[in-house]
Amino acid sequence: MKKWSVLILLVATLTACSSSITEKKLPIEMIAHNSLSDEEQLLIPTSPKDSLVTKEAVSAKIKAQIHSTYKQQQVYSVVFNGTYTATAGNLIVYVDLDQKTVVGKAFQELD
Numbered sequence: 001m002k003k004w005s006v007l008i009l010l011v012a013t014l015t016a017c018s019s020s021i022t023e024k025k026l027p028i029e030m031i032a033h034n035s036l037s038d039e040e041q042l043l044i045p046t047s048p049k050d051s052l053v054t055k056e057a058v059s060a061k062i063k064a065q066i067h068s069t070y071k072q073q074q075v076y077s078v079v080f081n082g083t084y085t086a087t088a089g090n091l092i093v094y095v096d097l098d099q100k101t102v103v104g105k106a107f108q109e110l111d
Contacts, residue, residue, distance in 0.1 A: 025099070028053050032078035032093035035102040043083040043091060052079040055097075066094050066104030075103060084108075
């Protein structure tokens, strides 16, 4: 009976450990890409990996482009290169510091 208890405990422990090991964290640019509409995804000429990810302070300009309830002082900015149109700059998606939650998106202003 004791052998079965040890075996069950061992299997339960290995199962719990293996699920945490196999859980993979998506890159920030993929979190941003997955939040885009089909039309927005079509603007990306290459891979979503061809983007610029930076951590930025939430300025007044960024604050106007993200959810009004967002209270953090910093945000990840994901700029998808090559998504500019005749009327707007590249597509930007803002991701929370938790690296899971998209808090806003906009197009860069053209100079």
